Amino acid sequence: xxxxxxxxxxxxxxxxxxxxxxxxxxxxxxxxxxxxxxxxxxxxxxxxxxxxxxxxxxxxxxxxxxxxxxxxxxxxxxxxxxxxxxxxxxxxxxxxxxxxxxxxxxxxxxxxxxxxxxxxxxxxxxxxxxxxxxxxxxxxxxxxxxxxxxxxxxxxxxxxxxxxxxxxxxxxxxxxxxxxxxxxxxxxxxxxxxxxxxxxxxxxxxxxxxxxxxxxxxxxxxxxxxxxxxxxxxxxxxxxxxxxxxxxxx
Numbered sequence: 376x377x378x379x380x381x382x383x384x385x386x387x388x389x390x391x392x393x394x395x396x397x398x399x400x401x402x403x404x405x406x407x408x409x410x411x412x413x414x415x416x417x418x419x420x421x422x423x424x425x426x427x428x429x430x431x432x433x434x435x436x437x438x439x440x441x442x443x444x445x446x447x448x449x450x451x452x453x454x455x456x457x458x459x460x461x462x463x464x465x466x467x468x469x470x471x472x473x474x475x476x477x478x479x480x481x482x483x484x485x486x487x488x489x490x491x492x493x494x495x496x497x498x499x500x501x502x503x504x505x506x507x508x509x510x511x512x513x514x515x516x517x518x519x520x521x522x523x524x525x526x527x528x529x530x531x532x533x534x535x536x537x538x539x540x541x542x543x544x545x546x547x548x549x550x551x552x553x554x555x556x557x558x559x560x561x562x563x564x565x566x567x568x569x570x571x572x573x574x575x576x577x578x579x580x581x582x583x584x585x586x587x588x589x590x591x592x593x594x595x596x597x598x599x600x601x602x603x604x605x606x607x608x609x610x611x612x613x614x615x616x617x618x619x620x621x622x623x624x625x
Contacts, residue, residue: 378490379468380416381456382408384476386425390609395428397614399479400472400621404608406435407479407621414573418466421476422456447575448585449473450560454571457564469493471567473560477608479617485603489561492597501588501597502528503557505604512592518556518584520598528596531556531584557601560586566594 384395384405391397395405402410405421405428412419421432424444432439440459446452461468470493472486485503492501504520509515519536521529530536539550561571575580576591578584589596608614 376470376490376493377466378416378470378472379457379466379469380412380419380425380472380474380486381453381460382412382419382421382474382476383452383456384421384423384428385426386428391611393427394608395423395476396431397608399614399618402435403431404479404573405432405476406437408474408476408481409435410438411479411481411483412474412486415486416472418460418464418468419474420456420460422452424452429500429545435559450562450567450585451571453562454567458565468564471562471564475558475564475607477610478605480605480620482603482605485557485559485601485605486540488599488601489559491599492561495561495597498597499563499594500570501561501584501599503559503601504528504554504598505557505601507555513553518558520554520556522598523552526598526600528586528590528598530578530590531582531586533582533584554587554600558607 386393388394396403399407409419420438420440422440422442423429424442429439429441440456442452442455457471468548486574489501489503492498513535518531518533520531521536523529570589573588576588578587578591606613606617
């Protein structure tokens with residue numbers, strides 16, 4: 376299976392400006408994500424709209440492509456990056472992975488799990504979810520997912536779904552297994568092109584979750600379940616936590 380890993384990286388961030396270039400124990404965040412992905416994937420490229428990120432990636436010897444600043448989602452940025460990179464190396468990629476650029480503790484076993492979605496030739500798009508542990512707080516935020524019995528996503532929401540009628544029972548999580556979305560995706564190239572050319576939909580805009588665009592157009596998203604936790608860096612507190620983990624090796 377020929378796989379291309381794409382890491383979208385924007386300099387602008389409402390909560391943490393310049394996030395991809397923040398130092399984590401001697402390496403930038405984007406370098407750490409890139410190096411983690413390269414442990415499994417032969418072909419990895421950073422997609423950015425900022426010259427500072429281009430220079431940083433080139434400085435550590437990574438592949439990078441400059442993309443438009445007008446993309447309204449990471450998936451649209453991925454399509455442009457795929458087309459630019461593919462035109463240079465002319466490989467027929469079977470799967471394109473959209474890898475989050477703000478998870479420097481990326482575990483390659485998550486990438487393996489995501490690629491397992493595509494062992495079924497009929498799958499066009501896949502993603503990962505994680506079961507919420509009973510000791511976890513359901514109300515701490517995140518994106519929730521409900522699945523059908525074939526492990527296809529039914530809907531993604533920033534609200535806790537499904538609604539449990541007797542939620543005030545002593546232990547509502549005994550009633551249902553709740554799943555949170557792990558924000559990386561896999562696409563067949565044809566599906567990536569189709570996704571990026573679809574108009575935004577009402578459910579996508581209401582939830583601000585682009586994956587609902589695919590579902591609202593009647594398509595399927597295959598889901599693999601992972602129990603590996605990662606940390607997305609969205610705040611200074613997240614950054615310090617990751618620094619501490621890397622510094623101590625724990």
